[in-house]
Amino acid sequence: MDRSEEIRLIREIIGLAEQKSAYLDETISHSPISRYSSPDRFAREEAALFRRQPVVAAHSGELAGPESFVTRLVMGLPVLLVRDGAGKVRAFLNVCRHRGAKLERDATGCKRVFTCPYHGWSWTNQGDLRAVPQEQQGFPDLPRAERGLRRLPVAEAHGFIWIIANPEISGPLNIDDWLGPVSDDLGWLDLANHKIAVETTIEVKANWKVLVEGGIEAYHFRVAHAKTIAPFFPDNLSTYCCFGPHIRTVLPRTTMPDLANTPEAEWQIRRDSNVVYTVIPTTQFLVQQDHVVWINAQPRAQDHTTLRIATLAPASRLDGDEMQAHWVRNQKITMATLIEDFDLGEEIQSGFASGGNPSHLFGRFEGALNRFNLTVEELMAG
Ligand code: FES
Ligand SMILES: [Fe+2]
Numbered sequence: 001m002d003r004s005e006e007i008r009l010i011r012e013i014i015g016l017a018e019q020k021s022a023y024l025d026e027t028i029s030h031s032p033i034s035r036y037s038s039p040d041r042f043a044r045e046e047a048a049l050f051r052r053q054p055v056v057a058a059h060s061g062e063l064a065g066p067e068s069f070v071t072r073l074v075m076g077l078p079v080l081l082v083r084d085g086a087g088k089v090r091a092f093l094n095v096c097r098h099r100g101a102k103l104e105r106d107a108t109g110c111k112r113v114f115t116c117p118y119h120g121w122s123w124t125n126q127g128d129l130r131a132v133p134q135e136q137q138g139f140p141d142l143p144r145a146e147r148g149l150r151r152l153p154v155a156e157a158h159g160f161i162w163i164i165a166n167p168e169i170s171g172p173l174n175i176d177d178w179l180g181p182v183s184d185d186l187g188w189l190d191l192a193n194h195k196i197a198v199e200t201t202i203e204v205k206a207n208w209k210v211l212v213e214g215g216i217e218a219y220h221f222r223v224a225h226a227k228t229i230a231p232f233f234p235d236n237l238s239t240y241c242c243f244g245p246h247i248r249t250v251l252p253r254t255t256m257p258d259l260a261n262t263p264e265a266e267w268q269i270r271r272d273s274n275v276v277y278t279v280i281p282t283t284q285f286l287v288q289q290d291h292v293v294w295i296n297a298q299p300r301a302q303d304h305t306t307l308r309i310a311t312l313a314p315a316s317r318l319d320g321d322e323m324q325a326h327w328v329r330n331q332k333i334t335m336a337t338l339i340e341d342f343d344l345g346e347e348i349q350s351g352f353a354s355g356g357n358p359s360h361l362f363g364r365f366e367g368a369l370n371r372f373n374l375t376v377e378e379l380m381a382g
């Protein structure tokens with residue numbers, strides 16, 4: 001985000017506060033509940049979205065040095081991420097090419113060679129088949145080149161490792177094309193020079209879109225977050241804008257409208273607001289004053305989402321017990337608020353089965369939610 005955009009966003013909020021108006025779309029909109037409750041719809045989202053578009057698989061700092069690796073489920077696929085000796089990141093299916101055992105069982109570590117725990121076939125961390133016990137006798141003329149690890153398209157950018165979770169898609173992943181204009185803002189956040197200070201993983205019995213929707217409007221703050229963050233935010237004041245499929249939402253603090261009485265040169269958007277980036281499909285960055293909360297959603301079923309929530313702190317501010325205690329405190333405060341949202345999400349999800357609402361309503365100040373759902377529809381339509 002450049003300085004002129006920062007000033008423009010703050011001016012926009014000050015203007016709305018002066019008019020005592022929320023940021024309004026032209027019309028209200030409707031969101032059919034089948035979007036959130038249908039298993040068939042979820043399967044279509046998986047095929048057309050989660051397994052087709054770039055998703056964040058890890059923070060770069062999780063593959064800290066040469067020969068390091070991480071294994072995890074990404075969009076339901078068992079994935080092995082490695083950084084080879086030259087520092088290049090690769091992504092493979094964590095599945096043995098002999099008879100399909102899980103190749104690497106550890107969540108993280110350092111290895112040049114991965115050896116299957118079943119019959120001992122092994123691969124280099126560049127994915128090439130290295131050794132097959134008793135190969136000559138059992139597998140004469142084995143076409144070794146065809147038995148490399150299954151590769152996934154991968155790119156490293158803005159401090160994250162992005163993959164397409166689909167071994168049927170080959171070729172390079174052009175992440176700049178996908179991120180488009182939101183790249184500038186991610187550069188501004190400088191997340192490549194942040195590290196994970198604290199993280200929490202939580203299972204939520206709600207559709208992934210219900211959870212995204214909960215993070216991109218301020219209409220609910222006064223009521224749902226009355227006991228946590230509501231006092232720090234003006235009632236129902238937020239703006240949003242789109243960067244291709246991605247969305248930036250500004251949630252001003254109560255202090256932002258007062259900036260009208262201070263020199264523009266002193267304005268800082270991070271000091272007086274939370275900025276939320278929704279990077280389609282399932283990544284959100286909640287930008288706070290001195291850190292960024294990375295919300296990584298793994299949709300598991302139409303009514304189940306695994307959320308990994310991590311405090312990303314500047315690498316220069318991680319050392320020492322005092323700093324660590326500071327980040328743990330921050331994470332606790334963030335989680336207390338997010339859990340209020342997740343509990344509501346679970347209640348909404350359980351209400352779908354009642355059939356009481358054929359669709360949900362988005363008010364004119366909930367336009368970001370409509371935009372988000374329309375984007376998902378557009379991407380699914382191909
Ligand atoms: S299944 Fe991996 S070596 Fe046999
Ligand atoms: Fe909330």
